[in-house]
Amino acid sequence: MTMRCWLRAVGQDEWVDGERVKRVILVDDLRSFIDGRNAEVARTSAAGLALLQARRDVRIDELWLDHDLGEDDTIWPVVEVLEHAAFEGRPLDIGAIYIHSANPSGAARMAQALRRWGYPVHLASGSAAVGYVSA
Numbered sequence: 001m002t003m004r005c006w007l008r009a010v011g012q013d014e015w016v017d018g019e020r021v022k023r024v025i026l027v028d029d030l031r032s033f034i035d036g037r038n039a040e041v042a043r044t045s046a047a048g049l050a051l052l053q054a055r056r057d058v059r060i061d062e063l064w065l066d067h068d069l070g071e072d073d074t075i076w077p078v079v080e081v082l083e084h085a086a087f088e089g090r091p092l093d094i095g096a097i098y099i100h101s102a103n104p105s106g107a108a109r110m111a112q113a114l115r116r117w118g119y120p121v122h123l124a125s126g127s128a129a130v131g132y133v134s135a
Helices: 045-054 076-087 104-116
Strands: 005-007 014-016 024-027 040-042 060-065 094-099 121-123
Touching: 024 045, 040 045, 045 076, 076 104, 094 104, 104 121
Parallel strands: 024 040, 024 060, 060 094, 094 121
Antiparallel strands: 005 014
């Protein structure tokens, strides 16, 4: 069996054997997916913004967000870009947003802000999907 993989230009979907590969983005300063699932990972809000900008015109199946991103960095620049896009009538095409922050008040504020603009938000604090993975 021959497996073919086509990777289109940045911002385009990836296809394997004629099927679109699920696009998952994780924004978290320390954690990764425990099960090793394929995901694009951003460790800072700036890196998260860059990933969202590069994927602006393709569907993001899952967007996983942590609130506190180390030192003085938080997820709020990312949330603000999502809000602004929705305000302009061009929300990003996101299948589900999972907020997995250990900061309960930050997670609640994020969920409220994103739900207000119609994004499909799920609180996933304590999710077994993300954790500290040793290299």
